[in-house]
Amino acid sequence: MENTDILTIWKSYDQKLNENLLLNRKNAEDITKIKVRSFLTSMRPLKIFAILAGILWVVFVDTLIVLLFPVASPFFLISAGIQVLLTKLSIGVYLYQWVLIELVDIDEPVLxxxxRIAHLQASTLWVTRILFLQLPVWTTFYLTQSLIESGGILFYTIQIGFTAGFTLLSIWLYRNISYENRDKKWFKLIFNGIEWNPIRKSMELLDQIKDYSTVR
Incomplete structure (x- = not known):
């Protein structure tokens, strides 16, 4: 066998090998995209539940505010108003997240x-921060003028400490819930479930796809 024949066979083998490698990478990329889609769709039921539950809660609280407005304590009206406003903002974020999940297509470019997942991740952090801002109003909605006037030192001590503690906690969480703190223990305690894990796993898988593209 002449050298030219050997070179031709070698080039043919090398070409087939490259084609097989590209096919394997393409298959791996497609499988990874399917996994990403599966992770994200697993979040859909929770988003829908959060939206429906939030709407029902808003309707309930708004109805209470309207019906009790002439007789209710200002503390109740203000606390309920703040709480329902933050809930409405949260519903808007969940609707936005639901749309993002539905828009994800395994055939679209990786970038x-x-x-989309980066927006989903950022909005998850934001909605959590918004929900934690509600903490203080849960310590004031039950207050009445008569309760304040008749309350003693013990009542004021407990009430002020309770409200101040929840207020400081809500402010601290609002300021510190960020992607930069994702490795902190308290962060993992809050974001450990279907609200966060599918996003994290999806981002890791998409990074693998970028590695496939780089190898090409």
Missing amino acids: TTQE
């Missing part, structure tokens, strides 16, 4: 999918 587009990464951008």
Whole structure:
């Protein structure tokens, strides 16, 4: 066998090998995209439940505010108003997240999918911060004028300490809930479940796809 024949066979083998490698990478990329889609769709039921539960809660609280407005304590009206307003904002964020999940397509470019998941990740942090801002009003909605006038030192001590503690906690969480703190123990305690894990796993898988593209 002449050298030219050997070179031809070698080039043919090398070409087939490259084609097989590219096919394997393409298959791995497609499987990874399917996994990403599966992770994200697993979040859909929770988002829908949060939206429906939030709407029912808003309707309930708004109805109470309207019906009790002439007789209710100002503390109740203000606390309920703040709480229902933050809940409405949260519902808006959950609707936005639901749309993002539905828009994710395994056939779209990796960078587009990464951008959608990045928005999903950022909005998850934001909605959690918003929900924690509600903490103080849960310590004031039951207050009445008569309760304040008749309350003793013990009542004021407990009430002020309770409200101040929840207020400081809500402010601290609002300021510190960020992606930069994702490795902190308290962060993992809050974000450990279907609200966060599918997003984290999806981002990790998409990074793998970028590695496939780089190898090419």
